Amino acid sequence: MNAQWAIAVRKPGVLRAGMLVWLALVYMALWGDLSIGNLLAGLVIGAIILYALPLPRIPVNGRLHLRSFVELFVASVYYALESSFQIAWYAVRPGPPPVSGVLRVGLATRSDLVLVLCTDLLNLIPGTMVLEIDRPRCVVYVHVLDVGSDQAVEKFYLVTRRLERLLISTFEREVAR
Structure with missing residues (x-):
């Protein structure tokens, strides 16, 4: 396949x-x-x-790995649903709104395709929005709805790392599991 x-x-x-x-x-x-x-x-x-409006060619080295693609799809849907429920809870719960902020994420990929797909996935997750992409350094700046605790910040970084790893293993090269 x-x-x-x-x-x-x-x-x-x-x-x-x-x-x-x-x-x-x-x-x-x-x-x-x-x-x-x-x-x-x-x-x-x-x-x-x-x-x-022709699209420019994006060089892609590697192949589509179906198993990683399925895992990426399931993880993306899970994170989007989890964030949606979290935002719904913030909307109806009593108390002050969550503390939001901008976090810097250094990505390990050098592939334009994986970088774009990673920022697209981050934008699809409710409560996050990519504000800036620094392509030469491969860094993205993301507005995150909840940065009120160390656990929330760490969870954001873990989700981002997992999505990036899955994107690399899906579209670029084999990654040791």
Whole structure:
């Protein structure tokens, strides 16, 4: 399976067709109507977007590791749900709002792909927002909702390290477990 995915990604036509189908599906989801007309309109608009706004090539060294991908998906969903419940609790609980702050995270990756995916995952977790990326030093500055205790700060760093490790093992190279 890994070799087939690697071959498909190296063929630009296959990748562009996949992006076109994805854009058409997003278009249909936004309209909330699964019809042939919306599919055709989504394909036309997706083709215009792909032609007018081409994405730069990102060099990727490695292959997709399915086991790590599944673990990454499950961990990301878990952290997003956990944070959502935490924010809901902060909204209804009596007392002062949590102490928020900006934390600096040094990432171990040198891959642009893993750096972007890691910042995207951090932005998807409620209560966090990446404010700045220092690419030459591979450092991100993240606003975190709860930094009121050492345990909360340590937990944020542990979650970030785990997501980064899973991204590296999924998209780049084998990581010893």
